[in-house]
Amino acid sequence: MDLAGFSLNMHKYYLTHLQELESEAIYVIREVVAQFDRPAILFSGGKDSIVVTHLARKAFWPAKIPMPLIHIDTGHNFPETMEFRDKLVADLGVQLIVGSVQEAIDKGRAVEESGINASRNELQIVSLLDTIENNKIDAAIGGARRDEEKARSKERFFSHRDEFGQWDPKNQRPELWNIFNGRKRMGEHFRVFPISNWTEMDIWNYILQENIAIPSLYFAHNRNAVYRDGTWLPASEFLVLRDGETVENKLMRFRTLGDITITGGIESDADTLEKIVAEVSATRSTERGNRSDDKRSDTSMEDRKKQGYF
Amino acid sequence: MELLRFTTAGSVDDGKSTLIGRLLYDSKSIFEDQMAAVKQSSERKGLQHIDLSLLTDGLRSEREQGITIDVAYRYFATPKRKFIIADTPGHIQYTRNMVTGASTANLALVLVDARKGVVEQTCRHSYIASLLKIPHIIVCINKMDLVDYSEEAFNKVVEQYEDFAAKIDVTDIRYVPISALEGDNVVNDSVNMPWYKGESLLHTLETIHIGSDENHSDARFPVQTVIRPHAAEYHDYRGYAGRIAGGIFKPGDKITVLPSGLTSAIKSIDTFSGPVDEAFAPMSVSITLEDDIDVSRGDMIVKDDSEPQVSQDIDAMICWMGSRGPRPGAKYHLKNTTREVMAIIKEVYYKLDINTMEKLENGGDIKMNEMARVRLRTTQPVVFDEYRKNRITGSLILVDEATNETVAAGTIFL
Ligand SMILES: Nc1nc2c(ncn2[C@@H]2O[C@H](COP(=O)(O)OP(=O)(O)OP(=O)(O)O)[C@@H](O)[C@H]2O)c(=O)[nH]1
Numbered sequence: 161m162d163l164a165g166f167s168l169n170m171h172k173y174y175l176t177h178l179q180e181l182e183s184e185a186i187y188v189i190r191e192v193v194a195q196f197d198r199p200a201i202l203f204s205g206g207k208d209s210i211v212v213t214h215l216a217r218k219a220f221w222p223a224k225i226p227m228p229l230i231h232i233d234t235g236h237n238f239p240e241t242m243e244f245r246d247k248l249v250a251d252l253g254v255q256l257i258v259g260s261v262q263e264a265i266d267k268g269r270a271v272e273e274s275g276i277n278a279s280r281n282e283l284q285i286v287s288l289l290d291t292i293e294n295n296k297i298d299a300a301i302g303g304a305r306r307d308e309e310k311a312r313s314k315e316r317f318f319s320h321r322d323e324f325g326q327w328d329p330k331n332q333r334p335e336l337w338n339i340f341n342g343r344k345r346m347g348e349h350f351r352v353f354p355i356s357n358w359t360e361m362d363i364w365n366y367i368l369q370e371n372i373a374i375p376s377l378y379f380a381h382n383r384n385a386v387y388r389d390g391t392w393l394p395a396s397e398f399l400v401l402r403d404g405e406t407v408e409n410k411l412m413r414f415r416t417l418g419d420i421t422i423t424g425g426i427e428s429d430a431d432t433l434e435k436i437v438a439e440v441s442a443t444r445s446t447e448r449g450n451r452s453d454d455k456r457s458d459t460s461m462e463d464r465k466k467q468g469y470f
Numbered sequence: 471m472e473l474l475r476f477t478t479a480g481s482v483d484d485g486k487s488t489l490i491g492r493l494l495y496d497s498k499s500i501f502e503d504q505m506a507a508v509k510q511s512s513e514r515k516g517l518q519h520i521d522l523s524l525l526t527d528g529l530r531s532e533r534e535q536g537i538t539i540d541v542a543y544r545y546f547a548t549p550k551r552k553f554i555i556a557d558t559p560g561h562i563q564y565t566r567n568m569v570t571g572a573s574t575a576n577l578a579l580v581l582v583d584a585r586k587g588v589v590e591q592t593c594r595h596s597y598i599a600s601l602l603k604i605p606h607i608i609v610c611i612n613k614m615d616l617v618d619y620s621e622e623a624f625n626k627v628v629e630q631y632e633d634f635a636a637k638i639d640v641t642d643i644r645y646v647p648i649s650a651l652e653g654d655n656v657v658n659d660s661v662n663m664p665w666y667k668g669e670s671l672l673h674t675l676e677t678i679h680i681g682s683d684e685n686h687s688d689a690r691f692p693v694q695t696v697i698r699p700h701a702a703e704y705h706d707y708r709g710y711a712g713r714i715a716g717g718i719f720k721p722g723d724k725i726t727v728l729p730s731g732l733t734s735a736i737k738s739i740d741t742f743s744g745p746v747d748e749a750f751a752p753m754s755v756s757i758t759l760e761d762d763i764d765v766s767r768g769d770m771i772v773k774d775d776s777e778p779q780v781s782q783d784i785d786a787m788i789c790w791m792g793s794r795g796p797r798p799g800a801k802y803h804l805k806n807t808t809r810e811v812m813a814i815i816k817e818v819y820y821k822l823d824i825n826t827m828e829k830l831e832n833g834g835d836i837k838m839n840e841m842a843r844v845r846l847r848t849t850q851p852v853v854f855d856e857y858r859k860n861r862i863t864g865s866l867i868l869v870d871e872a873t874n875e876t877v878a879a880g881t882i883f884l
């Protein structure tokens with residue numbers, strides 16, 4: 161009989177920290193499906209939402225994941241992310257809902273930023289909230305982790321959003337033990353974060369342990385990029401060169417994946433999961449250090465989250 | 471690696487957030503870009519030193535006011551252990567956020583300002599820690615730099631705390647003199663306090679015996695949801711999904727489903743990676759049964775050798791968290807494990823005076839942040855254990871029917 165990885169600790173009746181985090185996350189995901197009518201998983205194509213999707217698969221096996229994936233498409237994607245997304249959705253046999261930022265702009269729901277630092281990052285909020293509302297989603301499961309950022313470190317597992325989709329960090333509901341209160345009024349919804357307690361290191365160790373497929377962008381590869389604000393921004397049709405900037409071909413990889421215009425990579429030769437784990441454990445800066453969206457101000461994450469960001 | 475979850479506690483400004491910052495900094499768990507950001511913020515505030523509390527006080531209003539409002543979770547690991555820290559607020563107004571952070575902790579760091587000694591919030595938080603059955607308390611007597619690192623000052627606080635602790639139920643209490651600001655005895659031993667012969671705080675956190683917090687004798691499986699695949703090959707599959715809340719389950723075990731009382735035996739215990747020979751808390755699994763009986767969310771599967779309580783009357787100590795006290799005759803949603811029923815507060819036995827631990831039998835209405843021993847009456851039977859025996863099956867929350875707010879946390883007594 162397959163002992164499902166628990167065998168090492170069977171006689172001691174004790175779980176390793178990754179087994180405990182996995183069990184906690186599965187519990188949270190099952191609570192969402194049990195407590196809400198129309199839950200969904202917010203799927204960005206990044207490693208965290210891939211891990212959440214993997215956990216959801218485990219939570220309901222042998223049944224399929226009983227909820228759709230939602231992807232907010234900024235129109236500025238890495239092609240690899242889109243391919244990965246479509247293959248995963250097909251393999252899992254789940255529904256995919258796409259919220260398009262381009263469409264929100266075309267309809268006049270959102271206004272494209274202009275200027276040298278323009279990005280579609282904040283415009284995602286409009287599409288995200290529209291998609292949640294139009295599909296009557298009452299619980300959106302996200303892959304955010306508390307160790308990512310200081311405003312995120314304040315999140316509950318079940319995070320209440322008012323009818324405008326806003327977060328009120330000064331007045332969060334108490335969350336006792338693992339009893340989650342998902343009660344809400346019409347029009348309100350919840351964001352739920354099953355991997356709240358995971359660190360970047362846990363994610364990588366888990367991907368390695370479970371052998372989870374991730375987009376090739378996470379592994380070292382050669383690509384054209386521009387060095388800006390301490391990070392290598394990928395050259396793409398959306399990147400406008402500034403004075404004095406040159407495109408170089410670099411052996412690099414990404415630590416996080418988001419919109420192609422704001423996701424910087426690092427120089428790296430880590431081309432296997434083992435090497436990535438080793439690299440991450442030796443690194444001295446946070447993964448979001450390469451995201452220009454977080455560099456805008458000291459509390460930019462909190463400000464975006466209040467408005468309804470992921 | 472073993473996981474230790476701990477929380478901070480103690481009065482406002484006693485140095486909780488600074489201590490967590492110091493612990494992270496001295497254990498080299500802070501990334502360079504995080505440190506650079508904190509340095510910058512400290513300079514902007516016109517401070518001479520780096521304000522380490524900014525590492526956990528992440529909200530705009532917290533940074534403006536220099537206080538903690540809501541619990542922040544931080545993570546670090548040493549070669550010996552992995553830690554999840556809940557840094558909680560000291561201000562009485564935010565007690566409910568402190569309870570949130572403490573409810574999942576296995577150890578509490580209670581901070582006391584060496585100059586001020588034990589104050590009301592020290593008592594309130596220590597009592598909450600004992601009520602929540604946090605098995606270990608480390609009293610960190612902080613700001614020793616402001617009392618000339620004096621042994622006498624330290625001993626005075628220890629004495630005060632011991633007086634209070636005699637009235638509450640905690641078995642393991644230790645004391646460490648520290649300066650969170652300067653780092654004495656946090657990660658590194660202090661050169662300023664040669665009279666202190668004990669270990670540094672981190673050393674204690676790494677080595678304290680946490681054993682297993684789980685109850686492995688009374689088998690409890692609250693059902694979260696039922697898994698019914700719509701595929702031909704699993705046509706008759708019916709798996710009860712849940713997280714084991716206590717004890718050990720094995721295929722073949724005779725079980726009872728509560729509150730219905732229906733019986734069956736375990737056919738298999740399934741996980742994505744395959745069936746398992748046995749399952750124990752806190753594993754998330756799916757259980758299939760030999761018989762087709764009615765089981766749904768809110769039911770509890772238990773083994774026949776130890777049955778929990780099944781009752782519509784529950785005695786509990788509650789910590790009130792609603793901004794307004796309970797309205798007379800008000801109905802609440804009572805949540806205990808995965809079960810949800812309506813309940814009323816039938817009787818208030820007494821309120822607790824936090825400073826003296828006196829039972830006030832005519833204490834008047836329950837107000838926010840007060841503790842009271844009550845009798846709850848539910849519309850349907852609830853399946854529970856004494857909190858002392860099981861932190862999962864012995865805990866409950868009350869949710870206001872009108873506002874949907876979580877207004878009380880309760881620990882069940884028999
Ligand atoms: N001299 C001295 N000052 C300290 C020490 N620890 C903390 N402080 C100062 O005490 C003040 C309050 O510290 P915090 O860490 O914010 O206190 P706290 O307990 O987290 O407060 P709340 O979270 O609001 O309850 C700050 O100005 C700190 O710099 C210490 O060991 N020595």
Ligand SMILES: [Mg+2]
Pocket residue numbers: 486487488523537538557558559560
């Ligand atoms: Mg604080």
